[in-house]
Amino acid sequence: MTEPIDATQTSTTGDARRIVELAAATNTTMSNQLLLDTLRRSARVTTRHIRTDFVEVATATAVLGYVCRQGSEYTALRGDDPAWAQEIGRYGTESLAVEALRMRRA
DSSP states (O other): OOOOOOOSHHHHHHHHHHHHHHHHHTTOOOOHHHHHHHHHHTOOOEEEEEETTEEEEEOSSOEEEEEEEETTEEEEEESSSTTTOEEEEEESSHHHHHHHHHTTOO
């Protein structure tokens, strides 16, 4: 059973609620990680090009980090200040680096 996940605030809480209800109905245990993953997958982000090689990644309420192009790699930097942001990974494409920030994973 799959259904598309809409990235709105109401669907985010609805998806988490459906997972909890499904686990209760099937008498299965679930982890907090599964709930967090569901919420992370539904997070909406916007990107803003500050320079041709530097992109800001943000939600509606906060800056998640930055993506910096270095040669053929894209570095994802987590934090709201580029001077103090921490590198969380290097990726082959800008979209993968943005996705890493959206998922808020190290």
